[in-house]
Amino acid sequence: MKRYCYYCDKDVEYTVKEELIHDNIEGVEYSFVAKLAYCNGCGKEIYIAELDDENIRNANAEYKKKAGLTS
């Protein structure tokens, strides 16, 4: 499966890496594992909507846990 890379200006093969992200919302610190895609050609991060959606869901879930909120 290929995705468009802005830097290479073409569809490229990419590699998904998991990275632990630390963030802070209104003083509540939390961390979550984000999936980030990197172009195999130039090594730059590329945007993939499905991964972004998943990252946001994970971030929200971890934030709610830390903030003591139930969803």
Ligand SMILES: [Zn+2]
């Ligand atoms: Zn590229």
